[in-house]
Amino acid sequence: MLSTMHIGAWVYNEDPTNIDEHAKSVFSKATKSFLDSNLELMLCLGSQLVSGKNYAFICRRKTVALNPKSAYSLAICYENLQGECSISKMKDVVKENKLLGGIFCTKSSEAFISKLDCIEANRIVHSFNKAFSNLVGVKYTPELYVAHSISTGINYHIIAKAKLSDKEQSIGYKYTIINSFMNEDSIVSVEDL
Template identity: 40%
Template sequence: MIVGNFEINVKQKNKISEELKDIFKKGTNLLGVHRELMLYLGKQVVHGINYAFIARSVPATLNPLPYYELIIINVNETGKTCIVRRETILQASESTMGGIICSREDEAPIRIIDSIEANNLLKLFDKGMHNVLGLDYEAELYLGHQIYHGCNYYYLAQATSLENKTKSIKLVTINLFIDEARVVEIKDIL
C-alpha cells in the first residue's frame, strides 16, 4: 500500500469482516443517528489507518429524512478510533413531489439482492454507462431516485481506470426518460 493514497477494495455488507464492522461500530457510536453499514470502500495509511465506509443514516427525530454518507474512521497506533471525515452523499428531500427519495437499506445493496428490481437497476446502470469512456464502472449501491424530466437514479460506483488500473469511488446520476438512459452527472467521492 502506498502511504497517503486510498487502497480501494469495495466489500458489500454481507462480505465485510467482523473486524471492519467493529471499527465502524466503535467509530460511529454516537447518539442521535442510526447508521446502517452498507459498504466498506478501502483503507489508507495516515497516522494509523483510515478506513472508508458508506452508511445509510437516519436521525432520531420526528419524521426523519434518511441520507447516505461517506464516513472515514481513523484507528491510531494505540487502537483509538475517531471519525476524521463525514460527508453526506445523498439526502432525501422534505417533499416527495420532485424531491429525492432515498432507497431503503434492504433495496440499496443491488449486488447482493436477488430480485427483478435489483436486476433492472443494474441493467439501467449498464445502459446509461455504455458511452462513458476512460473508466470501467461497476454499480455497488443504489442510493435513490428523483422524478425529474423522467427519473434520475443515483448509484455509488467503483470506477477503474482502463489505462493504469487505479480505482476510485463515484456518485453516478443516470436519467431515464421514456426509453433513453443517459448519464447526467459523475461526481468524485473517494
Template identity: 25%
Template sequence: MRKLFIMTLGLYCAVALMGCKADAAKTSESKTAIESQTSSVATTDTSVAQSGEDAPVVGGWSINEKLSPSDNSDAMRAFDMAVKNLEGYSYEVVAVLGSQTVSGTNYSYLCKGIAVTPDAKAEYAVVNVYEDLSGNSKITGSLELLEGKEGWEYNEGSAKLEDNADAKTAFDKSLEALAGANYEPIAYIGKKDNSYAILAKISTEGSDSQTTISMVYVTSTDSGAMIDDIKDVDISM
C-alpha cells in the same frame, strides 16, 4: 669509532620503535571511537525503526478491492468502536470504501444513516473513522451524498441495486454503449423523477488505469437510458 656508530644506530632504532608504538596506539584509539559511533548510530536506527510513533509510515488512500463489510473485519471493528457512544443518530455500514495507513489507520465507509426521531428519513453519507495505534477510534468527518441536490430524495429501501428494478435497468442500459471502463455499482442512493443516483466503483483500463469512487447520475428515457453526470467522491475528505 665503530662502537660510537653502533650506539647511535641502537638509539635510532629505539626512537623509531617508540614512534611506531605511539602510531599504533593512536590508530587503535581512532578505530575504537569510530566503532563506538557506528554502534551508536545503528542502535538509534534500530530504535527508530521499532517505534511506530517516532517514525510513522504515511501512505495515500487506497480503494478496497472487496467492499463488503463482512470482508473488512478490521474496519468494522474500528467503526463499531467509533459509534458505540453515539446518541440521537444511527448508522448502517453499506460498504467499506477504502483506507489510509498513517500513525494508525483512516477508514472510509458508505453509510445509511437515520436520526432517532419520529418520521425521520434515511440519508446516505461517506463517513470516515480514525483508529489510533492503541485501537481507539473516532469519527473524523462525513459527507452527505445528495446534499444540495434540489428535488432529489434518498432511497428509503434496500441499498442493493439489484433490489431496485427501475434503477438497475436504467443503470445497465446507460452502460451499453460505453467501453474502456468497468462500473461496479455499490449502492442505489436516490431518485429524482426518472433519474437515479448510484454510487459506483469505476476502474478504467489501459496503461494509465485508475480506480475511483463516483456518483453516477442516470436518466431513463423512452429509448433507453443515458448518463447525465459522473462526480468523483473524495474519500479522503
C-alpha cells in the same frame, strides 16, 4: 485489495460489500458516540495508512427525531496506533427530501442493487449499464443504489466502482446519477466520493 500499501495512498476494496471484522469494529467504535442518528454500515470503500489508519465507509443514516430523515453518508473513521477510533469526517452523499420532485432514499434491503434478483433491480442495473456503455477508458460498476428522484423520467442515485478499462484494479468510487426516460438512459452526473 492491492498487495502493497503506500503511506498516504488510499487502497480501494475490490468488493466493498465484504467488510472484515476489524473494519466493522473500527466503524462501531468510531460511531458509538454519534447520537443524533442511527448508522447502518453498508460499504467499506478502502483504507489509508497514515499514523494509524483511515477507513472510508458508506453508511445509511437515519436521524433520531420526530420526523426522521434518511441519508447515505461517507464516514471517514480513524484508528490511531493505540486502537482508539473516531470519526474524522462525516459527509452526506445524498439526503432525503420528500417534497414534490424530491429525493427518496432506498431502504438498506433495496440498496445492494447488483446482488438483488428482481425485475426492478435488474431494470435499474440495465439502465445504469446502458447509460455508461459509451464511455471509453473507465468502466463503472453499480455497487449501491442509494436514492431516486422524479424529474423528466426517473433519476437513479448509485454509488459505483470505477476501474480503468484495461486494468483489474479499482481507481475509486463515484456517486453517480443516471436518468431513465422513455427507453433512453443517460448520465446526469459523476462525482468523486
